[in-house]
Amino acid sequence: MLAELEAGLAELSEQYLLRQRRVVQGPQGTRVQVDGRSLLNFCSNDYLGLANDARLRSAASMAIVHYGVGSGASHLVCGHQLPHEQLEARFAALLGLPAALGFGSGYMANLGVITALLGRGDAVFADKLNHASLNDACLLSRADFQRFAHNDLAALEGLLARCTARRKLIAVDAVYSMDGDLAPLPALLALAERYDAWLYVDDAHGFGVLGEGRGSLAHWGLSSPRLIYLATLGKAVGGAGALVAGPQAVISWLQNKARTAIYTTAALPAQAAAALAALEIIASDAGRRSQLQARIAQLRTGLAASSYRLLDSPTPIQPILLDSSAQALQLAQALWQRGIWVAAIRPPTVPSARLRITLSAAHSEAEVASLLAALLELERDIA
Structure with a gap:
């Protein structure tokens, strides 16, 4: 070998x-x-220059003094600390969505969300320029994985129209990480509504930058119970980790079924505290x-x-x-x-x-x- x-x-x-x-x-x-x-x-x-911002460093330092370095366990055991809870609540409020759940990274979030929501007999439709983590999640879900040409709405509609799966999900990047262009989210949401599908939006590169900082849903003015939204904390937020927001039932289901959230040690409380400080800057500056x-x-x-x-x-x-x-x-x-x-x-x-x-x-x-x-x-x- x-x-x-x-x-x-x-x-x-x-x-x-x-x-x-x-x-x-x-x-x-x-x-x-x-x-x-x-x-x-x-x-x-580090799109907003927050990775070494004094306010984030201060928030992380104070959290270390108060909570120590490690969280000690997974969220469902005893690792879910006050900064984690505050971060999830503030993120959901900023987006105007009912609830949110934290993950260790955007990769972990995509794997956890898609494999928890889909399985055999379901179908997932993905843009060909999606991030590798979305592709891996789709494959691991064991759902019927169908890809369409980049931003090709006609091709996607054809796939949806022929689909007879029990549950359907469209998964896209909101901002494509290697081209920098935007997904046509309003048209994608319209297709999801027309064909009884969910729309999962990975906004790793849009959150903090677009929509007055609130990301791609705010940029396009979108709101729907069919939307599930992800933002990573390692780009414009200046830290690490990820958050997923959506309907309360979806978030509660993920808390119980998303393996990458359940079977891993919770992120450092200092990491959550720094991200919480960054959200306040994004909202106000x-x-x-x-x-x-x-x-x-x-x-x-x-x-x-x-x-x-x-x-x-x-x-x-x-x-x-x-x-x-x-x-x-x-x-x-x-x-x-x-x-x-x-x-x-x-x-x-x-x-x-x-x-x-x-x-x-x-x-x-x-x-x-x-x-x-x-x-x-x-x-x-x-x-």
Whole structure:
């Protein structure tokens, strides 16, 4: 087996698909220390610049003093502490939904929700650009797993019209993590209502950014008992974990049946306390979102006349499509040498190689200008 693994790793390297980690030697921010170097950071999903915010650090520190470090057990045993309860209640209230349930991560939430709601004899319909965690959840549910072309409503309607399953669920990302575009949630909800289905929305990259911070449902003005909503706490919220909100019966069912919520130790109470502080900032500080939109506009305007293929994204995720994985790695390396960190994303994560630029409210105009100058300097090398 070792020989086969070594050969497989060599093949990945030859195809420019071998992945390696870099060690960040300090807090997240627009400038990070990596391998002894100070780099401008355009990789992070810290869209509102909260990952190292003093208020979140203070909330976490005070929670550690009061509750200690570990929760000690799963939520249903004795690990469900006051910060967990307060976070779930505040999140549900912010969204205007009846109830919410916490999970250790967005991946755990997707696995828990879909496998708890669906089984043999049911059907789940998923966009082909969904996050890997949604795909894994659909497979593990043992439901009939049917995928439709990205945002292809006609294809989805055809699948729904032919479906005779007992229970049907449409699962989509609200903001697609590698393209940055939005799912047409109003039309998807209309199809769910027409064909007696549920709509499950993974808003990992929309919560905190869209809808005055309340996410994609607020952005589109949607409300329905057929909606189940997920937000992760590791992007705009600046921490870690995830929350799922929806009808009380759904949340109570998940509390009893979602294995990834039941059979795992509860998250650190300090983690919940920090997320609770972040929710208050998101609800009250519109200036961060305005600053973020200004940096998005600056980047898009600065590349408009270039030969770069920038995808049509209104979000902090701004991908540049490239011809090959080799080209993506070469451009990322050239930026790295200039002190700028941008992730090269390659198959199988995405169908086509790209640089995935992510912007933050904490980025200054000068920092984005430095990225633009470097990209335009390198433009002739990738033509």
